[in-house]
Amino acid sequence: xxxxxxQFLNRLNTLTDALIIWLMIPVTFWIRYILxxxxxxxxxxxxxxxxxxxxxxxxxxxxxxxxxxxxxxxPLRRELIRLLAAFALGFVLLLSWLSLRHMDNYxxxxxxxxxxxxxxxxxxxxxxxxxxxxxxxxxxxxxxxVLLIGSGKLxxxxxxxxxxxxxxxxxxxxxxxxxxxALKIPYLGGxxxxxxxxxxxxxxxxxxxxxxxxxxxxxxxxxxCEKTGCKLSAIPIYAEYLSSSQQIDDLDGIPLLNMRRIxxxxxxxxFVKRTFDILLSALxxxxxxxxxxxxxxxxxxxxxxxxxxxxxxIGLDKKPFMMYKFRSMRVNNRQDTAWSSTEDNRRTAFGSxxxxxxxxxxxxxWNVLKGDMSLVGPRPEIPFFVxxxxxxxxxxxxxxxxxxxxxxWAQVNDLRGDTSIPERIKFDIYxxxxxxxxxDLKILFLTIFGGKFRNxxxxxx
Numbered sequence: 001x002x003x004x005x006x007q008f009l010n011r012l013n014t015l016t017d018a019l020i021i022w023l024m025i026p027v028t029f030w031i032r033y034i035l036x037x038x039x040x041x042x043x044x045x046x047x048x049x050x051x052x053x054x055x056x057x058x059x060x061x062x063x064x065x066x067x068x069x070x071x072x073x074x075p076l077r078r079e080l081i082r083l084l085a086a087f088a089l090g091f092v093l094l095l096s097w098l099s100l101r102h103m104d105n106y107x108x109x110x111x112x113x114x115x116x117x118x119x120x121x122x123x124x125x126x127x128x129x130x131x132x133x134x135x136x137x138x139x140x141x142x143x144x145x146v147l148l149i150g151s152g153k154l155x156x157x158x159x160x161x162x163x164x165x166x167x168x169x170x171x172x173x174x175x176x177x178x179x180x181x182a183l184k185i186p187y188l189g190g191x192x193x194x195x196x197x198x199x200x201x202x203x204x205x206x207x208x209x210x211x212x213x214x215x216x217x218x219x220x221x222x223x224x225c226e227k228t229g230c231k232l233s234a235i236p237i238y239a240e241y242l243s244s245s246q247q248i249d250d251l252d253g254i255p256l257l258n259m260r261r262i263x264x265x266x267x268x269x270x271f272v273k274r275t276f277d278i279l280l281s282a283l284x285x286x287x288x289x290x291x292x293x294x295x296x297x298x299x300x301x302x303x304x305x306x307x308x309x310x311x312x313x314i315g316l317d318k319k320p321f322m323m324y325k326f327r328s329m330r331v332n333n334r335q336d337t338a339w340s341s342t343e344d345n346r347r348t349a350f351g352s353x354x355x356x357x358x359x360x361x362x363x364x365x366w367n368v369l370k371g372d373m374s375l376v377g378p379r380p381e382i383p384f385f386v387x388x389x390x391x392x393x394x395x396x397x398x399x400x401x402x403x404x405x406x407x408x409w410a411q412v413n414d415l416r417g418d419t420s421i422p423e424r425i426k427f428d429i430y431x432x433x434x435x436x437x438x439x440d441l442k443i444l445f446l447t448i449f450g451g452k453f454r455n456x457x458x459x460x461x
């Protein structure tokens with residue numbers, strides 16, 4: 001029932017998004033040409049045809065950004081960020097296509113009004129939908145009734161999660177275990193009553209969260225769920241070691257569960273990412289060469305020393321490489337052991353300016369072109385701190401399974417500079433496990449248009 005409801009909501013969500021986008025064309029046409037008495041250069045029919053094609057493209061982008069996946073587990077803030085990034089990408093593509101085709105008769109003022117109004121309506125729709133679903137779940141509707149099996153740590157962790165995240169809409173009916181435990185939900189009985197309880201309670205889903213000492217009951221649990229037609233999900237006893245996204249390989253009939261799935265291990269994915277890195281980094285180096293020349297002159301005049309600051313960092317497969325930046329500090333002997341800050345007294349006045357707007361990082365596009373780095377990925381660290389963090393921060397070394405990046409998922413979530421390393425690693429690992437080309441585009445978009453290239457650096461006078 002829940003699955004069918006989710007499918008219906010996803011289809012309704014897609015349809016209403018498409019209708020909002022397409023129907024905002026005549027609304028903004030009326031505002032621009034009727035309300036404001038504008039001169040009509042393109043007919044409403046032509047705008048509607050353009051809008052139809054644009055709507056299809058925009059919905060495809062929404063799918064690529066994951067906006068139509070079940071979002072019981074996705075915070076509203078994250079969904080709205082995805083919405084802004086996806087809609088803005090579609091709008092930029094529309095303007096680029098019109099420019100390339102020299103279709104200058106289409107009013108840019110009208111299209112901008114269309115973008116703003118459409119986005120606000122799409123945002124409002126999602127806020128209203130979330131609040132409506134939350135209200136319905138508080139009233140007992142659209143809940144997912146689950147039966148929990150187990151009474152140990154795994155079961156307790158599961159209960160704590162669904163009780164603190166009420167928006168998910170999970171309602172525990174009770175639990176089954178060998179003996180009554182300390183869980184805060186009704187104890188329904190032992191494994192000998194499992195079939196009867198499943199027939200009686202008719203849960204939407206059974207959650208097996210048995211610890212190692214009760215794992216022997218797993219065949220009985222599976223058989224009972226299959227006999228009664230109940231959906232069964234299991235929390236592995238080694239769940240704390242698993243990533244949030246797994247892949248199962250088949251070894252001649254033997255399933256092998258990969259403890260950590262890395263999409264960039266796929267040669268096709270790696271080829272797409274590397275090709276994009278080469279093309280875009282080369283283009284940026286060419287387009288911004290005048291700015292880089294001016295910066296080089298400014299660095300040279302600001303203080304004695306080299307223009308380019310080269311520092312050893314740890315990259316893919318834990319291999320060291322030299323990362324390049326425009327020098328923003330006076331030459332000092334602490335560069336390989338001291339962490340820079342927003343008010344570092346080693347900075348020059350010009351250096352603080354180029355650091356604030358990330359201009360000092362432009363030489364890293366050469367690192368990307370060489371293959372040391374990628375446009376998007378975890379930020380690389382110097383060997384001194386890698387040795388320190390790998391002992392102190394769990395799973396820190398996982399970040400070295402992919403190329404480091406100029407920007408990354410942690411950076412666009414304001415985790416840059418002197419911020420929590422454990423928090424950064426959580427975001428880095430999420431990126432590594434959930435990589436897609438669309439995800440890279442989203443991070444680049446947020447970096448450029450979300451102002452993430454500008455940091456909290458204090459300008460020095």
